[in-house]
Amino acid sequence: MASLNYARYGKDNIRVLHRKRNQDGTQDVTEMTVCTLLEGDIAASWTHSDNANIVATDTQKQTTYLMARLHPVNPPELFGSILADHFLQQYPHISVAHVSIVVHRWARMDVAGAPHPHSFVRDSDEKRVVNVVARRDKGISIRSGIKGLLVLKSTGSQFWGFHRDEYTRLPETWDRILSTEVEAGWNWKTLPTLDEVKKESEAGVFDQAWNDARKITLETFATENSPSVQNTMYMMSEKILAAAKGVETVEYSLPNKHYFEIDLSWFKGLKNTGEDAEVYAPQSDPNGLIQCTVARKDVTPSKL
């Protein structure tokens, strides 16, 4: 005998572009990729070929388009909560609704020195991401984040004092290139209702936290003389917790994208290592991968 231990289903890669016409004649665009996943009294579809309780994934897609037409799409934390809450309100047999949103960058173009009213450029692969989980009678949990923010510093990074034994080859360094593709997330205190999410949204806390987290990430990366990726990400996390009061935990996942020095001394004794290093070999793989979850002192981290 078998039993269905866990099931959820939905529509992934729902692509939406929203155009907003402003009173002053300018327009805004928001492009996002949405994933919806539902849980609840749905097992019979798997176990007994009974689809009566299945809200078709196509319906979930149509609902996503409709909600984007009927409600604000910004901030994504609010839109995700509206969509997730709708699934719980509309379908009593659905107990948990997951909505993930990836927002793609469209930065307003500067043309002849002025912001253009309706033209945009994809200036980076960086994404703003949001994961919303609405649980019936248990509130709305939101994780906000940044993905794909590629950064590099050509000095101001060290790595020394690490454990050494007969397996160690890596020399200590007091000056190296540091590069990473930032993946950062911050988990909000669970909000009891959609109205509470709306209040937070109207107070601007989600956009403020995203701006602060991005600024903190970039400024800490640039200005700290980093002793390790580990320490740098901890500094960033501490600052985000200080800046965003409604955030309970901060997570970072940072690949260490290595740039190796190249010994060129075989050519007439040419110096290209240590203080003389100018030409480096970027490495695509393997890469270090450093991760952490940082909580306020009074909150027990859930994933450590």
Ligand SMILES: O=c1[nH]c(=O)c2[nH]c(=O)[nH]c2[nH]1
């Ligand atoms: O910042 C770093 N942390 C490490 O754990 C590590 N390991 C390594 O080889 N280089 C680095 N750099």
